[in-house]
Amino acid sequence: MSATPSRRPRFGLATPVHLAVLALMAGAVHAQSGPNDSPAPAPQQESSTTASGSSDARESKALPQVVVTATKRASSLQKTPVSVTAISASTLEDAHVKNLLDVFNLVPSMQGTGQGDHGIVSITLRGIGNDSAKTEYADPEVALFVDGVFAPRPEGAATLLFDLDGVEVLRGPQGTLWGRNSTVGAINMKTAKPVLKDQSGYFEGGTGSYNRLGVKGAVNIPLTDTAAMRVAFMHEQHDGYVDYQKPTQYTLAQQQAAYSASNGGSLAGFQPINYNLFVTGGPKYNAQDQTAARLSFLWKPTSQFRWDLSLEQFADRGTPAMSLMQTPRAGQNFWSALIDTAPTLKRDSTSVRSRMEYDLGGMALAYVAGYTHFKGSGTYDQDGGVNVPTSFTTGATYQANNTVWTSYRSSSHELTLQSTEKQTIDWVLGLYYAAEDNAIRFDIPIMNGTQQGTVSWQGSFIQPKETVDSKAVFGQATWNLTDAFHVTGGLRYTHDDRKNIGGRGWTWAGNAAAPQIPLNPTIDPTDPANGYTAGNINDAHYTGSKTTWLARAAYDLSKTQMVYGSIATGYKSGGSGDGGLLYGPETLTNYEVGYKTTLWDGRMTFNVSAYHMKFKDFQFSAPVIVNGNRQFAYSNAEGAKVSGLEVESAVLITPDDRLQFSASYTKTKLGQLVAASNDYALPTCFDATLGGNCVDVTGNDLPHAPKFALQLMYEHTFPLSNGDQIAPRISFHYQTANWLSVFNLGEGDRQKAYSTADISLRYSSKKNWYVDGFVRNVSDEKIKTSAGSSGSYANNPIWSAQYAPPRTFGVNAGYNF
Template identity: 60%
Template structure:
């Protein structure tokens, strides 16, 4: 089937006439390569397997092929493929935080704050943000659900949820794949998967992966500052001439692992046991290991003569994370009309890191004047979590489809986080330093839920409720801050110093961080959908979601935040299935927004504060378009428009240079009415690929991805160009050769124009810095499937 210029023009016209979305790349093509029909997509957004085009939910589904084409490795790579989805890098904790439809919180990276976008693997919640940065390997599909998912998916899915489905073992099949790759920045990658039958009723699957590349950030050398100038600056600062010492250049890092490096490995062992058609058990063990380095904050305007991808570093990068996870799902057909599922998971994390928070933004003038030394060090961090969910639901096509469920989850977290800050260099005097030690923080969450859909003709009416009860405790937690005792040597805080012991120069905070939080919430869903005909469906819904309240420094509590989402949408197929357009138009009423930030208190102490503020109003539309222009041409287009307005909030943060507020006796800014961060007004992402077929049956498939978005703010403070990412367009290209016997080679160039794209910014030292998406990278992968 060939498309004429007129037909292509009609396609573009139809695409522009539709408002907004809920779909994307195919999962498991049901048609042949010669077909001009966009393959059907099966999803689990409603916790039952349904066709994407028949599911009245705004959801993007990405299969393994789409993820491979886009060279996806982390959730941050997924964001360009999904409307209204953003992710930001957070260097000091080595994590990624997510924003959807303009709602998110960059501080949701610690043991105190939870994200607004919930992350699941095989339907099991991953509670800490580290889980979202794990390598996405041996993945069957990723579903991104937009809008509150509080009824079926629970707490912390305030504005959406991401569910990653791993590849499961298959009965009576011996198959596998092996691949490897190289690239610039000394990139090396390898992955393999093997499916092995272990009997008539069982099968085993083993998948492994390793990815590494050198860091993008080069080391600067300390500029030559004459001893005379150093001495003059020291004396001008009131220093005692007898105490003068020269700056030690050996305190600055000039070699070794660089910031923004990757060194990650993973292994997953999965087993399927299916003794009958009624009973199936999937169980897996997964280990993830990260030995890379954190991402560095770089000067937005580099010093003269310095590379923009470089920094003056006085704290060597270190990142050590291990995650061990068990997952289990048992499905049992109670009767031909009723099924029962038990989903359980257990995860244990341990980690530590060092991070150069000052980033050499301000040069020292002497060993104790001019710039400063600040490190953000996670001495140790640990958490364990477990969850259990029981689902009972109807099966098959019924007049009333229903499901009931019960859920329990628990966490046990602990951390020691040190912040030494010295005047000038680490040889200087103490400006401020402290250690935040939280030995035991617990979470206990319980819920019951139910949802039913009444099907009458072409009309489908859905209602659902979920009741959740949450408890949190902080046991023995406290902050220990430098007390400026003249008898104690002024040296940077290190893991070898125990600040809890008397005589070390530290006092515990009063009051301590011990405390308890208890709260509950009922969330719900009401939705009406109408099948216009077999190719067109309309829906309207009202849904609520919430993020639990909790504890903060001083043992104080903060309240839950809630979101009510009003949405209308459409899902349509045109041209005999060659074109699909899914749209969504939404309005969000966001209340009690939990704003978290590090602040300096009036007494000079530092703490991490979470406040409930008025909230925000958000509205927008999304549109996803898929087209099979011919048997050899595929196109996918994702569009979004987002409008945000922050409610009343007077906010402070040590990460920004803010004016002094006499009423609060601290630095702050009234940000009422500002634009929410990471919410560009308009964004568009286009994927196009063409298949060239050779005489011998081999294929050559070039592809191009184009991402464009308008200006976006990087913080709630809206402080101007430095606190924004300007409008940009980014290109990725690739070329895949599919040879005989399932052999393939895939070459790619990402960020072809080498754009410098900011994901976060701050100016706490009156110098603007930012974190960036990777520069241009080039690589090639090759493998064989068998």
């Protein structure tokens, strides 16, 4: 067993990261302290110019006001009648947030997991998510935006969160204003923008467990009196968590006996196992190696016009997350696996985002546009080494899930016109258009025993062109009946057009003349000589449209208290799966009431909301076997019901003591659905006409929905006599047990109740440098985020699971200039 060598950032001379570093160094050399003549930002919008966290809240006698854009206009969080969590730049820094997986514990009713074979992040909000939203087919229920630009594919959710002004998580249907696939919520990441006439920035470097190395920084550079530029970059890497197991090596006689027993007593065709095919060195699973850079421009030639433009590059050279045996094999460590497919992950994306705003006097016109090009590939050990081969064709199964290539291009355009000055009726009107063009080749070779064995099944899913076109028109208006009473109504009409052109599932045809070797990128499955046939014809065309609406009333009980109630509908487009089979759209109605208040002269906020969601035609998707062919299929459940309660509070106990609290209660029930999945060992279908293996999951709880979850954060600042500060911080998370799939199959399919804590200690100097040490998952809890089983349902199947990271620690040091 060989350890993975420590890797260094690869900053090529022509890469955007190299340019970002050079610009940052130049800015640091020439940075001058001077007045900022640009208009002051809203008081709640914390600047990301510093990475050390703002001390304003600690020096103030009140909590800073938080401004959000949940209603497509800037408003105080405490005056916004929406269930929204606003996470500031300093909170992201304090919580050591690097990607979306780090955000989940900061938001009520939010859960998430990394998916292994595609290396993506799956998001669940208020008990609703889609674990299968990892292919070119599936759409998530939670929409992800960056600066208001929709990110359609789940690979985007794994990108680094760097140099942000903050993150807003909107819970409940947001389709009226936010559009596509925001069935149960939307996440908007707001990047730090350039500032006029200001030269400043920061740089941070860190190290930690598993050979972690991280660097990040940003510099704001004034270009003219009306233009500015911001350069930001980040690199994070660590070695993988999963060690390689050495295979059990059977003697030649033992291998021959096992082979003979499965081959009618004959040794014809016998081969000894080539144990060199097992991976025992090189990069490990669950490694991170991600780099990102962003170049942002601001042009503000007049007080009426502003143009923000950014170019962002992201590169991922880490490895996928490995599923581990829930009960390790005797003599093996928990964080280890018997691997016969080496992990690789290569993903690159380029994104351009633009926002133009023009003040028309009482009205504002805005045009938001975005474009993303993504391409990638990867290899993944799907069998997970849960069984040890007893001969080259017996005792185990070799299965790899390999993304040979994938790419997509997406673009979106949104034009809005809205009132600005407060009027009797505040309104916003908008037009929206988005387009996607997806392509993928995804191979699944499955061999009996080892890679040397005979073919069990193998196929190549080649989708050369799958397109999405979505058009929408929307409007929302708030009638201010009095200074305290406000009524809002909104409508959105959406038309979706989805096509699969030329998609084929090429499957092994059992051609005796073709070599029985694992499918790999050098094999063209479309050539009949290689032994494959078109098992699935995936050509399909889906069109559909839907009108969604919102009705809401809000009443200000006083200057510091408000109540609201709303009824909103949500919609997610239908589409097609393998075989060209169409499935219908998913819709829901959400009923919600809420209360927000500010107490103790602004030193405490307390927000609570209760909701009930009723789904119709809830979409369920999974890999299945139909007539011997493996394919990705969709079903529309009769519906689902979800009810819950969410509480959030922040308290400035003293100028040196901060406390944040959030909690959620969630109750779910799935409507009528008979479900199947290749990811689980399931019983034979109760209905012989259905065939195969399936479970009636009607009435089951939805996955990733603990009934109760609690998050606490406490920080105390110790001021030192020289003006420096020391601030210890602890975050505590507790949640009750939750299922990991709709099947509700017992302890293997369940994450038990658990609690975990993160701690950190920050030293901040008045000379603008800081050192921050941290430990995450202090108690080293083993937290399952998804599960699967293999073998026979009736004969103790073997359970595996994806897990949240083990205990990690690190230290960062930075300087603000």
